[in-house]
Amino acid sequence: MKKIIAANWKMNMTITETKNFLKKIVPKIKNTKNDVILCLPFTNIQTLKNMAKNTKIHIGAQNFYFEDKGAYTGEISSAMLKDVGVEYVIIGHSERREIFKEDDLLINNKIKKALKEKIIPILCVGESLKERQENKTFEKIKKQLANDLLGIESSQIKKIIIAYEPIWAIGTGKTATAGEAEEVCKYIKDFIGKEYGESIKKAMKVLYGGSVNNQNAKELFKKENIDGGLIGGASLKLEFIDMVNTKY
Ligand code: PEP
Numbered sequence: 253m254k255k256i257i258a259a260n261w262k263m264n265m266t267i268t269e270t271k272n273f274l275k276k277i278v279p280k281i282k283n284t285k286n287d288v289i290l291c292l293p294f295t296n297i298q299t300l301k302n303m304a305k306n307t308k309i310h311i312g313a314q315n316f317y318f319e320d321k322g323a324y325t326g327e328i329s330s331a332m333l334k335d336v337g338v339e340y341v342i343i344g345h346s347e348r349r350e351i352f353k354e355d356d357l358l359i360n361n362k363i364k365k366a367l368k369e370k371i372i373p374i375l376c377v378g379e380s381l382k383e384r385q386e387n388k389t390f391e392k393i394k395k396q397l398a399n400d401l402l403g404i405e406s407s408q409i410k411k412i413i414i415a416y417e418p419i420w421a422i423g424t425g426k427t428a429t430a431g432e433a434e435e436v437c438k439y440i441k442d443f444i445g446k447e448y449g450e451s452i453k454k455a456m457k458v459l460y461g462g463s464v465n466n467q468n469a470k471e472l473f474k475k476e477n478i479d480g481g482l483i484g485g486a487s488l489k490l491e492f493i494d495m496v497n498t499k500y
Pocket of ligand 1: 423424425
């Protein structure tokens with residue numbers, strides 16, 4: 253089945269490194285049957301745009317600010333992203349929530365602005381290890397979804413991609429089992445169904461992220477409620493080519 257394979261490069265790669273890496277991967281993934289989205293650091297997006305011209309590769313960013321313009325030192329607007337060809341943006345990644353103290357209100361504002369500007373949000377949600385050990389996984393996911401999606405119309409909800417990313421699995425090499433990931437992705441879809449209706453639920457895409465690599469991707473992505481993956485570390489390696497081209 254066709255899956256969404258989204259790369260999150262995080263704060264990695266200079267322009268030179270980006271050119272060298274893309275030279276190796278673009279010819280091999282450009283005709284993939286899966287949907288591939290590369291979310292690069294801002295400074296590398298123009299390079300991706302040039303090198304992925306006339307391919308099926310989609311361009312993504314990892315963040316932006318919801319205001320149009322003005323005195324927001326260090327920030328990037330949605331218009332700036334669109335101008336460089338961005339179609340997708342990661343919002344609410346746990347690293348932004350934790351390190352940069354992004355709260356649900358800010359995330360909600362970013363999702364609304366992205367939708368208004370026709371950039372597809374990839375909203376990340378997920379529990380900490382402590383929350384999982386205390387059996388609070390569903391409670392945490394429900395709270396994040398309720399707050400992050402507050403006030404967004406049903407017709408808009410189906411455009412959002414949700415990525416379930418347990419914090420304890422991100423960059424740790426400790427992947428959720430396919431069963432654990434499927435259970436939460438199903439919970440997310442059921443929540444959407446209950447709040448916004450069955451047709452929205454059917455149209456929604458939910459990804460899993462957290463130490464996905466070429467070894468474990470197949471088992472995870474063949475699950476019914478997992479529509480693909482958000483991939484960090486492994487997206488910076490050549491194994492990403494196989495992950496993009498695999499028939500799941
Ligand atoms: C991520 O950055 O969203 C992620 C899932 O990272 P990793 O694949 O390295 O765990």
